[in-house]
Amino acid sequence: MSRHRDIRNMDYLDDYDGYDDVYGHSVEDDYYISPSNRQFIYNREHSTRSSEGDIKEEDESEAQLTDLEKTKVESCIDQIKETLGSISISRNDLINMIMKESFNVEKIINTILETPRVQPEPVKEKVNIQSTTAQSELPTIKVVSTPKTATNVTKGFDLPQKEARPPVLTPRSQSPSSDRETPTNLPNVDASEDLKTPKIRENKLDVQQVYQKERGDGKEHLYMVVIGHVDAGKSTLMGRLLCDLGQVNQRIMHKYEQESRKLGKQSFMYAWVLDETGEERNRGITMDVGRFQFETDTKIVTILDAPGHKDFIPNMISGAGQADVALLVVDATRGEFETGFDAGGQTREHGLLVRSLGVSQVAVAVNKLDTVAWSQERFNEIVAKLKAFLKQVGFKDTDVTFVPCSGLTGQNLVSKPTETELISWYDGSCLLDVIDKFRSPERPVNKPFRLSIDDIFKGTGTAFCVSGRIETGCLTVGDKILVCPNRESAIVKSLAIDEAPQAVVFAGDQATATLSGIEMQNVSVGNVLCDPTSPVQVASQFQARIVVFNVTVPITKGFPVVLHHQSLVEPVVVSKLISQLNKSTGEVLKKHPRFLGNNTSAIVEIKVSRPIALELYSECKELGRVMLRVGGVTIAAGLITKIIL
Known part of the structure; x- marks a missing residue:
């Protein structure tokens, strides 16, 4: 190590004549041949490479971009290269063009294609050089222009014929490639008349056409969430429906029957088709969203079996957020329906939640009607109460269908009922036909991903x-x-x-x-x-128009709540009460109210502890809905009206 330290201290700028003798000297000698630190460092002053200033200037525009903008720029450049192939525009110019056009790839490609072509310089034809005897004088070059001859069109550029070139400049011994003076500073594009209307989307995905091609001939895919109060029989109803449709192997069902009988829960054998975990089977309740798929005459239906217990409402919200339609299961047993429907029951809360999450069609399965001897009066009583409630929530009468059935016996599930008491007063559709008649919602495939x-x-x-x-x-x-x-x-x-x-x-x-x-x-x-070219908005503060349900404590400024946004669960604070609105007309009743009570509508400002991804309801309904919950109870639902960046 001492040897190297000595070497670094040497100054090799001084003349020394004894270098031939020092080769092979030991570390005790006075001089060594290793280069000094000043000699080893690269000297930029005598370099022919670009200076640091040039390098900085080249990357100046890109260095000023944020990480998000850099990602969007890279995505735009990839799309441009896929469409046009290789281009001779510098990266700096291309980045400036992308920023100028606000990442609009089609406009950028149009700009590139519509850029005026640089014409080749005129060929210097007859060249006469008049030599002089004076050495100090430079030769005089006289250019004589001649009329333009017939040309060939190659890659959109006018190239002179070989006959038009003077033999002095194009000797026969030259290779054929030298006959052509193709400019190197022009974009590599085709110069046909179609440039005025370039086929920009030639290499891009025409989403609507691909969607029709992929899904147009097949059955429509529908996601149906099954909701209702705990112990209403949701899992049993769906398990029996799947068994009757032949979706579950008989050997497996026999196994479930034997195992459930050993546990004294034989009535749960059909529920085990969807409740697959040991804890769910031991407790006899659904805890997570179960999934299964079956087909009707016109649709492929994916069941999302949501938990009914109030402790698992967040899981239910997650399942309902994925659904297109809903199946609300209620227990017709006397006392059980009232427990789920009255205040504190999940029948009301689930109905509120699915409507607030954008579900507009619902079928109501009045389950366990066999426990009341298929009573028409009991069925009509339940229908009257639920119809009024669902209309108040926001469902249209034409989008709500009621079906009497029994999940345990399988009556009126996949075929017409056979029970005499039920046939005597009901001649409507079975549950499978009602599901088949659901309308598939429009898929926004043309919007940003x-x-x-x-x-x-x-x-x-x-x-x-x-x-x-x-x-x-x-x-x-x-x-x-x-x-x-x-x-x-x-x-x-x-x-x-x-x-x-x-x-x-x-x-x-x-x-x-x-x-x-x-x-x-x-x-x-x-x-x-x-999509990187059209990213979702990120903010920690936004305004929402909310509808307040039943609250025990009025909502005031600074009120802490739990926000549910799709699968996101985040603690937030109601930072401002901006205005109280009329629930029907949306008219402002009071500005800056002191509190919000039951069944009120208002515009509030909500502050999140950290930034989250969200969208305005007017631009993306799916990401513009929010839920507010406190103490395991949903107290309000709202639509995002303004994002504060």
Whole structure:
């Protein structure tokens, strides 16, 4: 080490004549041949490479961009290259153009294609050089222009014929490539008449056409959430429906029957089709959202069996957020219906929640009607109460259907009833036909891509998977996406629906995506995947128009609540009460009210402890809805009207 320290202290700028003798000297000698630190450092003054100033100038525009803008720029550049191929525009100019056009790829490509072409310089034809005897004088070059001859059109540029070139400048010995003076500073584009209307989307996905091609001929896919008070028989009803449709193996059902009989819970054998965990079977209640799929004549229906117990309302909200339609199950047994429907029961709360989450169609299965001897009076009594309530919540009469049935006996589920007492007064559709008549909602496939994450798990290999409902747009394998609110980019390696691989998925699908290019710990449940060129908004403060339900304590300024936004659960504070509104007309009744009581409507400002991904209700209904809960009770639902950045 001492040797090297001595070497660094040497000054090799001084003349020394004894270098031939010092080779091989020991560390005790006075001089060594290792270079000094000043000699070793690269001298930029004598370098022919670009100076630091030039380098900074080249990257100046890109250095000023934020991480989000850099991601969007990279996505735009990839799309431009896919459409135009190689381009000769510098990266700096391209970035400036992208920022000027606000990341609109079609406008950028149009601008590139409509840029005036640089014409080649005129060929210097007859060249006469008059030499002089004086050495100090430079030769005089005289250019004589000649009329332009016939040309060939290659790649859109006018190239002179070989005959027009003077033999002095194009000798025969030259290679054929030298006959052509193709400018190198022009974009590599085709110069046909079609440039005025370029086919920008030639290499892009025409979403509507692909959607019609992929899904147009098949059955419509419908997601149905099953809701209702605890012990209303939701899982048993759905399990019996699946068994009667042949979706469950008879051997498995025999196994469930034997096991449930040993536990003294034989009536739960059909519920075990959807309640698969040991804890759910031991406790006899649904705790998480169960999933199963069956087909009707015109639809493929995915059941989302939501828990009815009040302790698992967050799981129910997560399931209802994925649903297109709802099946509300009520217990017709005397006393049981009243328990679920009266204040504190989940029948009312579930009805409020699904309507607030955007579900507009509901079928009501009046279950266990066999316990009251198929009484028409009992059925009519339940229908009258529920019809008034559901209309008050916001459901239209034409979008609500009531079906008498029994999940345990299987009456009126997949075929017409056979019970004499029921046939005597009911001649309507069975439950399967009612489900088949549900209207499929319109899928917003043309909007920018949005996916709300409701589960994260480790996949095969080094990648990991996220699953959730695609709210808007479409997603294909290989797409670049942005994970918000962290605003980190990732690449989609594969896609699947119900474990079946897919090349493309659309709005309304419950899909699983395998991601790469991002760490698993940087992704959370409640995050939103979005298109980098049109990212979702991220903010920690927003205004919402809410409807207050039954509250024991009035909502005041600074009131702490729990926010439910899709799968996201976040503590928030009602920071301002802006105005109280008329529930019917939306007219402002009072500005800056002191509190909000039961059954009131208002515009409030909500502050979140950390930024979250959200959208205005007017732009994206799916991501513009929120729920407010306190102490395990839903106290309000609202629509986002303004995002405060």
